[in-house]
Each structure stands twice: as structure tokens, then as C-alpha cells.
Amino acid sequence: MRVLLPARAPESVARQLARDKAEWVRRKLAEFRARTPPERRWVDGETLPWLGREHPLRVTASEATAGQDDARLREGAWLVRLAGNPDGAERAGRVRAALRRACMHMAREELGRRASGRARRMDVTPSLVGVKSYRSRWGSCHADGRVYFNWRIALAPEFVVDYVVTHELCHLVHRDHSPAFRAMVEQWMPEWRAARAWLREHGRRLEALDEPAGC
Ligand SMILES: [Zn+2]
The missing domain is CATH 3.30.2010.10 (Metalloproteases ("zincins"), catalytic domain)
Incomplete structure (x- = not known):
């Protein structure tokens, strides 16, 4: 932590300020983390809430290339079925998009x-x-x-x-x-x-x- 003081302020003042403010800084950081949505990779086992309850993701890929991605909440889990078998960033993006459509609906x-x-x-x-x-x-x-x-x-x-x-x-x-x-x-x-x-x-x-x- 950096403490900026007027040039003639004694060093003890800086130390005292740092001590006083450390708790405040820790609390603000914790608050910021609470407000930031957790990073998600959109893979099996991650959870997404519905009406405040977390439900795990179950992602399956059907080899059929035709058809649409589909997501639904069934028996306490988000079942996501992808058409084709995309990987990497495309897969994550399509899982998220399918869940978003389902949630809006x-x-x-x-x-x-x-x-x-x-x-x-x-x-x-x-x-x-x-x-x-x-x-x-x-x-x-x-x-x-x-x-x-x-x-x-x-x-x-x-x-x-x-x-x-x-x-x-x-x-x-x-x-x-x-x-x-x-x-x-x-x-x-x-x-x-x-x-x-x-x-x-x-x-x-x-x-x-x-x-x-x-x-
Ligand atoms: Zn109002």
C-alpha cells in the first residue's frame, strides 16, 4: 500500500494511516470481488443460479451437426445439448448463449x-x-x-x-x-x-x- 503525505509529515503518521486504512482497503476489495461475477468457463460441474438456487451444468454434444443448441433446467440441473461438437472458446460461447436464451424464455x-x-x-x-x-x-x-x-x-x-x-x-x-x-x-x-x-x-x-x- 502507498501512503501519500505532505513532505514534512512525520513517518509515524504514515505508518498509523497505513494501519488504520488496511482494514478498510481489505473490506473494499472483498466488496468488489462480491460484486464481480465469478469467472466461468461454461463447463460441466459449474453452477448457474435460478431463483437464487445454484444448479450444476451438464453439457453434452450431439454429433449431429444439424439442429440447434438447446438448454433446459431439468431435475435440478442445467442440461445443455450442443449441436455438433464445438471446442474451446466456441464451445463456451455456445453453452452460455444457449443458457441465456433458455433463461430469458x-x-x-x-x-x-x-x-x-x-x-x-x-x-x-x-x-x-x-x-x-x-x-x-x-x-x-x-x-x-x-x-x-x-x-x-x-x-x-x-x-x-x-x-x-x-x-x-x-x-x-x-x-x-x-x-x-x-x-x-x-x-x-x-x-x-x-x-x-x-x-x-x-x-x-x-x-x-x-x-x-x-x-
Ligand atoms: Zn421505482
Whole structure:
């Protein structure tokens, strides 16, 4: 660690500062690692979460060159079948892409089901519930009653998913984040604080299926 001080500051001050700050630096590094999605190679035995539970990957390659890559969640495992037998970077990229397509599709159903169940109980009526591939938000609610969710949220634990669903449905009644809005969220999702904290701390994990950023 480097400590920069005014030229005439005694060395003991530098040592004291380094000691005081070491813990802070360690904590910040740990936080940064928690926010960065783990490096994945998209091979057998790695795991990918769905609704907060980790499921192992089982990748098989069919020799048939025709057909499409396919991925599905069956009996607690992600079954990925590749057409042909690609290797190396192509194989990893195709496993990721097949899982991404599957998750987007599953998220549309999962979030649609949760939103309609909650909307009924909350006595609100979205005109449409859909998913989008937002980069920096978890959902949106439009003036005409359309509600969209970031499909990646379906990878998060259920209480987090339900918080995002509840949050957007409350916007059908209150367009802003006023005290009345927050009271409505509190009524239907008392654990909203924990969910929001989870998103702040672990939100980046939900980007697991995104294309890795170029170097
Ligand atoms: Zn909002």
C-alpha cells in the first residue's frame, strides 16, 4: 500500500494511516470481488443460479451437426445439448448463449406468473407484463400500464424477485417514490429492505450470462 503525505509529515503518521486504512482497503476489495461475477468457463460441474438456487451444468454434444443448441433446467440441473461438437472458446460461447436464451424464455414465464398472482392480490391490473434486457435497471412501469422486468432478476433469490415485481406493480398506483408509494411496497413486501440490500451487494452476479466485456 502507498501512503501519500505532505513532505514534512512525520513517518509515524504514515505508518498509523497505513494501519488504520488496511482494514478498510481489505473490506473494499472483498466488496468488489462480491460484486464481480465469478469467472466461468461454461463447463460441466459449474453452477448457474435460478431463483437464487445454484444448479450444476451438464453439457453434452450431439454429433449431429444439424439442429440447434438447446438448454433446459431439468431435475435440478442445467442440461445443455450442443449441436455438433464445438471446442474451446466456441464451445463456451455456445453453452452460455444457449443458457441465456433458455433463461430469458423461462424468465418471461416465471415473472409473468408471479406478477399476475401478485397483481390479483394487490388489486392492480397491468396492461402487459414482459421482460427486457435492461442494462442498469430491474424493471419499469409505463403510464399505459405496461410493466417490464429485467429477465436477469429471475436468477436472484425469490424474495428479491418478489420485491422487484411488487415495486413495479406499486408504480401502477403511485408513479413516484413518494411516502405513499413506499407505504404500499411495505404493505405488500415487508422484507423490501433486505431485498434492496441484496441487489446492491450481489446484483452483478445476475449478469452471469452476459457476454464478457472485451479487454
Ligand atoms: Zn421505482
